[in-house]
Amino acid sequence: MALIVCKFGGTSVASPERIQMVAKRLIARKQAGHDVVAVVSAMGKTTDELVGLAAALNDNPPAREMDRLLSTGEQVSMTLLAMAIEARGYKAMSFTGRQAGIETDGTHAKAKIVKVHNERIMEAVNKGMIAVVAGFQGIDANGDIxxxxxxxxxTTAVAVAWGLNADVCEIYSDVDGVYSADPRVAPRARKLDQVSYEDMLELSGSGAGVLQMRAVEFARKWNVVIHSRSAFSDAEGTYIKEEPDMEEAVITGIAHDTSEIKFTIRGVPDMTGVAAKVFSALAGNMVSVDMIIQNTSESGTTDISFTCPGADEKRARETLERIMGDIQAREYVVDEDIAKVSMVGTGMKSSPGVAAKAFQTLGENKINILAISTSPIRLSVVVDSAQTNAAVRCLHTAFGLDSDSVFEEKQLSAEEVAAKMNKGR
Amino acid sequence: MALIVCKFGGTSVASPERIQMVAKRLIARKQAGHDVVAVVSAMGKTTDELVGLAAALNDNPPAREMDRLLSTGEQVSMTLLAMAIEARGYKAMSFTGRQAGIETDGTHAKAKIVKVHNERIMEAVNKGMIAVVAGFQGIDANGDIxxxxxxxxxTTAVAVAWGLNADVCEIYSDVDGVYSADPRVAPRARKLDQVSYEDMLELSGSGAGVLQMRAVEFARKWNVVIHSRSAFSDAEGTYIKEEPDMEEAVITGIAHDTSEIKFTIRGVPDMTGVAAKVFSALAGNMVSVDMIIQNTSESGTTDISFTCPGADEKRARETLERIMGDIQAREYVVDEDIAKVSMVGTGMKSSPGVAAKAFQTLGENKINILAISTSPIRLSVVVDSAQTNAAVRCLHTAFGLDSDSVFEEKQLSAEEVAAKMNKGR
Known part of the structure; x- marks a missing residue:
C-alpha cells in the first residue's frame, strides 16, 4: 500500500479510447491497494492546435492570454479522465493547477513552481477518490493562470508527488524506460533498471527525450523517486533515484541530439572582452548557447564557434549581424548538419581515460570530431550529422554497453497499439 | 460616450477570421468613444464537441466535471479575441466567469446568477482596455465552476451590463433584430424598432429564437436595455426595453414553434386529483409541460392533452407508462406533427376580440385548431405542423403587421457572408 502519482502524456489521452485505457490502468493501481493521484497532459495535438489558433490572430500574443488559452487543454483531458473513472464505478475528482494548489512565479509560459498546497488533493484521496490533476499549469500571486x-x-507530477510525500512518481510514456542509447540508433541498447538523478540530467540534456530535465532537476532537489515506464505494459521500467542499488558502470548511456546547429565566427581579433561581448549579446537575445569552442589564435585573429538549438537560429543570426562590426570579425558561417553525441556516467568521475578511449574509438571508425565539451560526468563530441548513428554504435560497443538481444524497430499499427494496451491491463 | 456590453455568439467567433471581424467591430465601438466590454460564447460547435467527448466516456457524467469541461470553450474564445484586439494595437484583457465576479448558486449545468462583482472589469475598462468576458459560466460558493x-x-451579457450599470447590452447575431414574424415563413414580416420586455418574453417563449428568455427575464428584472442587432452590419436592430417610445400595436408579433409534441391521454376517469397526479409525475420526471387541455367529459371519462418539448418525449413516455395503471386511463397517443402559433402583444390587454378575430381568420383559411392556450398578452393555438406557414401568414396579414417590402430568403455563401461582414465595418 503506497501513495503513487501517475503521469500520462498527451499521446496516452489522445482519444476517448485511450482515456478509457488510462482509467483502467489507474483503477488497477487502486485495486492493488494504492492511493492514486493522476497527472495528465492535454489530449494529443491540442496544445499545438491552440498555439496555431493564437498565431493566426497575433504574431506575439500577450503572455497572460496565451497561458490562459493553453491551460484549457489539460482542463479538458482531466475532466474527461475523471468522467471515465466514474463511469467504471470508482470515485474521481479533477483539479486545475489552481485547485491543486500549485503556486508559481509570474513568468508566463515558463513559470517556476514556488509552492505546492495539496490539502484539497489529500482530502479527495482520503475519501477514496482518484484525484486527477491538470499538468503544465499553476497560478501566480495575482491569481492568473x-x-x-x-x-x-x-514537472507537475514530480511537484505533486513531493507535495503529497508520495512513494513514487510514475511517468508513463510510449517507451518502457531509459535506455543506454536510443535503440532505434543502437539496436543493442539496454534498458536500465536504475539511473541516478545526475546521469539522468546529463542524458536528458544531451538528447535522450524520455523525461523533462526540469522534472528530473526538481526530483533531485526534493528527492522524489521517478519511475519511467511504459503506458502499454505492466513491466517495470527505469527508476530514477539518488543512490542506485548497484555499482555503477563507468558510462551509463550514450545520448545524441541532432537539433543543434553550429555557428563559427571567423577572424575575430584576439583581444580580451570579445567573447564576453558575443555571448552576452546572444544571451540578451534569448539564444540558448550550449557548447563554446574557441580555436587557437593565429596571426592576431581567432575563430569562435558555438552550438545552439536550431530553433534559435533566427535570433542568433540577428544578434551576430548586429555585433559583427563592433567586434570587428570577418564573417560568420552556420553549419546545420551536426549532431552532438554524449557519453554520460557518474562513474566517469573515478575513471580517467574515458576521453582518450572515446577519441580513439571514433578515430578508428573514421568519424571526425568537430568540437568537444565536457563536464565531470559527461563527454560530448560534435560530429557530422550523417555519422550520428555510427558514432553512437561504436561508442556503445566500446564502453561495454551492448546487450545480448537486438532491438527490433517497428512502427506499430493502431491495432497493435490497442493489443499492446489491452495486454498491459 | 457610453459604456456598452457587446455579446457575440458561437457563430461570430467560429474561426480566426470571424474573431478578427469581432475584434474590428469592438475597436470601432471603442474608436467611437465608448467604453467597451465584450462577452463571448465558445467557438462554433466547440460545446457540442466537448459534450460528444464526455458522452463517449460516461453516459451520465458527473455535473461538476461536465461544467468544468464545457467552461473551457469560452476560455479559448475569450483569450483568442483578446489576442486579436491586442494585435490591432488596442489593449484587451480576458476574464473567466470567476475573474468577472459572476457568482452563481451550485446548480451545475443550470446555475442561476446570484451576484455580480465587476471591480476587476471596471479596473480594466478604466485603464482604457477592452474587457473580454467568458459567457455561460460562473463560480459557486465552493469555488467550483x-x-x-x-x-x-x-444571460452573462445582461448580468455584466447590469453589474457595470452599462448604458446598453448589445446582442449581436446573424439576424438584424426582432421581427413581427419569422421572415422565412412570413415574407412580409417587419423588423421591430422596439419591443417591451413582456412581449419579448412571450415571443421568445413561443419560438422566436433571437434572444434567450432567461436573458430577457434578467433584463426586465434589473431594467437592462438590450439591443438585438446584426453582427454583419451597422444598422440599428431592435431595442428591448421597459417602455417603448411609440404607441404599441395590439399585436407585436406572431411566433411559431415546431419543436413541441402533443400527448393525449384517453379515457381518464373524470375524478378530482387525476390531473394533479399526471402533472406532478411529469414534473417529477423533468418534463417541461407547456400547454394543458382537458376536453369535455363524456360518459364519466375524459381526455387530457398536453404539449412539451420534443426533447422530453422519452421521459414523458416513461412517466405515462408508469402511471397509466394508477390513473386507470385507457391509453395515450403522441402527435409529433404539431406547431404552436402564438400572437403576442401587450396591447391585447386593452383590445378585446383578438381571439375571435384569430379563430375567424384561421377558419377562413381552413386551418384546424387542435388546442388553445392564452395569457394576458398572448394567444397560442396548436395546428397541424403542415399548416404552420399558412397560419403565421394569414394571422400576420389579419392583424395588420405586413410590411410593404417582401423579405427575400437566401442562403448566403461563405463569400457573401465575408462581403457582408466587411461592409459592416
Missing amino acids: TTLGRGGSD | TTLGRGGSD
Missing part, C-alpha cells in the same frame, strides 16, 4: 513550459506536466 | 445552461452567454 501560468504555464510551466512545454513538457511541464512531468 | 458552474455553467448557466445552453445560451447562457446572453
Whole structure:
C-alpha cells in the first residue's frame, strides 16, 4: 500500500479510447491497494492546435492570454479522465493547477513552481477518490493562470508527488524506460533498471527525450523517486533515484541530439572582452548557447564557434549581424548538419581515460570530431550529422554497453497499439 | 460616450477570421468613444464537441466535471479575441466567469446568477482596455465552476451590463433584430424598432429564437436595455426595453414553434386529483409541460392533452407508462406533427376580440385548431405542423403587421457572408 502519482502524456489521452485505457490502468493501481493521484497532459495535438489558433490572430500574443488559452487543454483531458473513472464505478475528482494548489512565479509560459498546497488533493484521496490533476499549469500571486513550459506536466507530477510525500512518481510514456542509447540508433541498447538523478540530467540534456530535465532537476532537489515506464505494459521500467542499488558502470548511456546547429565566427581579433561581448549579446537575445569552442589564435585573429538549438537560429543570426562590426570579425558561417553525441556516467568521475578511449574509438571508425565539451560526468563530441548513428554504435560497443538481444524497430499499427494496451491491463 | 456590453455568439467567433471581424467591430465601438466590454460564447460547435467527448466516456457524467469541461470553450474564445484586439494595437484583457465576479448558486449545468462583482472589469475598462468576458459560466460558493445552461452567454451579457450599470447590452447575431414574424415563413414580416420586455418574453417563449428568455427575464428584472442587432452590419436592430417610445400595436408579433409534441391521454376517469397526479409525475420526471387541455367529459371519462418539448418525449413516455395503471386511463397517443402559433402583444390587454378575430381568420383559411392556450398578452393555438406557414401568414396579414417590402430568403455563401461582414465595418 503506497501513495503513487501517475503521469500520462498527451499521446496516452489522445482519444476517448485511450482515456478509457488510462482509467483502467489507474483503477488497477487502486485495486492493488494504492492511493492514486493522476497527472495528465492535454489530449494529443491540442496544445499545438491552440498555439496555431493564437498565431493566426497575433504574431506575439500577450503572455497572460496565451497561458490562459493553453491551460484549457489539460482542463479538458482531466475532466474527461475523471468522467471515465466514474463511469467504471470508482470515485474521481479533477483539479486545475489552481485547485491543486500549485503556486508559481509570474513568468508566463515558463513559470517556476514556488509552492505546492495539496490539502484539497489529500482530502479527495482520503475519501477514496482518484484525484486527477491538470499538468503544465499553476497560478501566480495575482491569481492568473501560468504555464510551466512545454513538457511541464512531468514537472507537475514530480511537484505533486513531493507535495503529497508520495512513494513514487510514475511517468508513463510510449517507451518502457531509459535506455543506454536510443535503440532505434543502437539496436543493442539496454534498458536500465536504475539511473541516478545526475546521469539522468546529463542524458536528458544531451538528447535522450524520455523525461523533462526540469522534472528530473526538481526530483533531485526534493528527492522524489521517478519511475519511467511504459503506458502499454505492466513491466517495470527505469527508476530514477539518488543512490542506485548497484555499482555503477563507468558510462551509463550514450545520448545524441541532432537539433543543434553550429555557428563559427571567423577572424575575430584576439583581444580580451570579445567573447564576453558575443555571448552576452546572444544571451540578451534569448539564444540558448550550449557548447563554446574557441580555436587557437593565429596571426592576431581567432575563430569562435558555438552550438545552439536550431530553433534559435533566427535570433542568433540577428544578434551576430548586429555585433559583427563592433567586434570587428570577418564573417560568420552556420553549419546545420551536426549532431552532438554524449557519453554520460557518474562513474566517469573515478575513471580517467574515458576521453582518450572515446577519441580513439571514433578515430578508428573514421568519424571526425568537430568540437568537444565536457563536464565531470559527461563527454560530448560534435560530429557530422550523417555519422550520428555510427558514432553512437561504436561508442556503445566500446564502453561495454551492448546487450545480448537486438532491438527490433517497428512502427506499430493502431491495432497493435490497442493489443499492446489491452495486454498491459 | 457610453459604456456598452457587446455579446457575440458561437457563430461570430467560429474561426480566426470571424474573431478578427469581432475584434474590428469592438475597436470601432471603442474608436467611437465608448467604453467597451465584450462577452463571448465558445467557438462554433466547440460545446457540442466537448459534450460528444464526455458522452463517449460516461453516459451520465458527473455535473461538476461536465461544467468544468464545457467552461473551457469560452476560455479559448475569450483569450483568442483578446489576442486579436491586442494585435490591432488596442489593449484587451480576458476574464473567466470567476475573474468577472459572476457568482452563481451550485446548480451545475443550470446555475442561476446570484451576484455580480465587476471591480476587476471596471479596473480594466478604466485603464482604457477592452474587457473580454467568458459567457455561460460562473463560480459557486465552493469555488467550483458552474455553467448557466445552453445560451447562457446572453444571460452573462445582461448580468455584466447590469453589474457595470452599462448604458446598453448589445446582442449581436446573424439576424438584424426582432421581427413581427419569422421572415422565412412570413415574407412580409417587419423588423421591430422596439419591443417591451413582456412581449419579448412571450415571443421568445413561443419560438422566436433571437434572444434567450432567461436573458430577457434578467433584463426586465434589473431594467437592462438590450439591443438585438446584426453582427454583419451597422444598422440599428431592435431595442428591448421597459417602455417603448411609440404607441404599441395590439399585436407585436406572431411566433411559431415546431419543436413541441402533443400527448393525449384517453379515457381518464373524470375524478378530482387525476390531473394533479399526471402533472406532478411529469414534473417529477423533468418534463417541461407547456400547454394543458382537458376536453369535455363524456360518459364519466375524459381526455387530457398536453404539449412539451420534443426533447422530453422519452421521459414523458416513461412517466405515462408508469402511471397509466394508477390513473386507470385507457391509453395515450403522441402527435409529433404539431406547431404552436402564438400572437403576442401587450396591447391585447386593452383590445378585446383578438381571439375571435384569430379563430375567424384561421377558419377562413381552413386551418384546424387542435388546442388553445392564452395569457394576458398572448394567444397560442396548436395546428397541424403542415399548416404552420399558412397560419403565421394569414394571422400576420389579419392583424395588420405586413410590411410593404417582401423579405427575400437566401442562403448566403461563405463569400457573401465575408462581403457582408466587411461592409459592416
